[in-house]
Amino acid sequence: GAVVSQHPSRVICKSGTSVKIECRSLDFQATTMFWYRQFPKKSLMLMATSNEGSKATYEQGVEKDKFLINHASLTLSTLTVTSAHPEDSSFYICSASSGFPYEQYFGPGTRLTVT
Amino acid sequence: AQKITQTQPGMFVQEKEAVTLDCTYDTSDPSYGLFWYKQPSSGEMIFLIYQGSYDQQNATEGRYSLNFQKARKSANLVISASQLGDSAMYFCAMRVTGNQFYFGTGTSLTVIP
Numbered sequence: 001g002a003v004v005s006q007h008p009s010r011v012i013c014k015s016g017t018s019v020k021i022e023c024r025s026l027d028f029q030a031t032t033m034f035w036y037r038q039f040p041k042k043s044l045m046l047m048a049t050s051n052e053g054s055k056a057t058y059e060q061g062v063e064k065d066k067f068l069i070n071h072a073s074l075t076l077s078t079l080t081v082t083s084a085h086p087e088d089s090s091f092y093i094c095s096a097s098s099g100f101p102y103e104q105y106f107g108p109g110t111r112l113t114v115t
Numbered sequence: 116a117q118k119i120t121q122t123q124p125g126m127f128v129q130e131k132e133a134v135t136l137d138c139t140y141d142t143s144d145p146s147y148g149l150f151w152y153k154q155p156s157s158g159e160m161i162f163l164i165y166q167g168s169y170d171q172q173n174a175t176e177g178r179y180s181l182n183f184q185k186a187r188k189s190a191n192l193v194i195s196a197s198q199l200g201d202s203a204m205y206f207c208a209m210r211v212t213g214n215q216f217y218f219g220t221g222t223s224l225t226v227i228p
Contacts, residue, residue: 032214043206043220044160091158101148101167102214106160 002028004096006107013084013114021079021110023094029074030096034104035067038091050077084114117142119209121219128197129227135182136192136222138207144168148210149190151181154221155203163205166190197226 003026013019023033032051036044048064050056050071058064066088068080077096081088091111095104118141128134140149151163166174166181174181182191194201207219 034216038158041223044218046216046218049214093158093160095160097214101165102210103148103150103162103165104160104208104216105162106152109158109160111158 002096002098002105004094004105004107006094006110008110009108010111011113013112015085015114016083018080018082019084019112021081021092021094021112023077023079023096023107025075025096025105028096028098030098031074032097033071033077034095034097035069035077035079036093036095038093038109044093081112084112086114088112089114117209117211117215117217119207119217119219121207121222123222124220125223125225127225127227130199131196133193133195134197134224136194136205136207136224138190138192138219140188140190140207140209142209142211144211146212149181149183150208150210151179151192152206152208153203154206160206164192199226199228202226
């Protein structure tokens with residue numbers, strides 16, 4: 001099956017700093033990548049959808065200036081949490097999809113802790 | 116409106132028994148896809164099975180089968196011969212026009228030895 005990697009798997013940062021999370025599709029070209037946020041024992045909350053070479057589409061309520069998404073190539077998307085605050089602490093998961101039926105293949109997730 | 120509902124927050128099943136996880140959906144799109152994902156405690160989301168809205172037969176993948184009842188708008192996941200490693204969160208998801216995905220709230224499955 002398709003493999004998606006995510007780096008780092010865990011990160012602890014201080015309040016006010018920025019953190020970059022990378023998402024890579026290792027063995028296929030992802031036309032679309034998605035970024036989700038998941039709170040403990042909750043479902044995934046879609047943050048944004050990004051297509052290679054174009055601006056990300058953010059879901060309502062997600063601050064685009066705070067969560068910067070770049071989809072530079074068909075195999076790489078990055079999420080940068082700028083000026084992180086403790087309330088940004090969460091589990092962030094990326095996914096990638098390609099052709100029909102467009103199933104999403106997920107990365108292993110990144111646990112962000114802001115102190 | 117697009118909506119996907121999982122009404123079972125938690126389920127228990129005896130090892131080697133079969134279990135059904137419920138999922139209902141609502142969409143006005145004529146073409147859609149239904150997916151099930153497994154999320155073990157490690158956090159990774161694992162794709163299990165897919166059913167297209169025009170597929171005539173129910174999807175099967177090993178011990179997983181999807182009981183697709185289009186008129187009832189349900190897409191229940193059936194896991195046969197449960198194993199201890201099946202203990203995890205299970206999410207039902209729907210893809211509609213524009214490649215938009217909607218996830219259910221999940222069902223926590225515990226397999227009892």
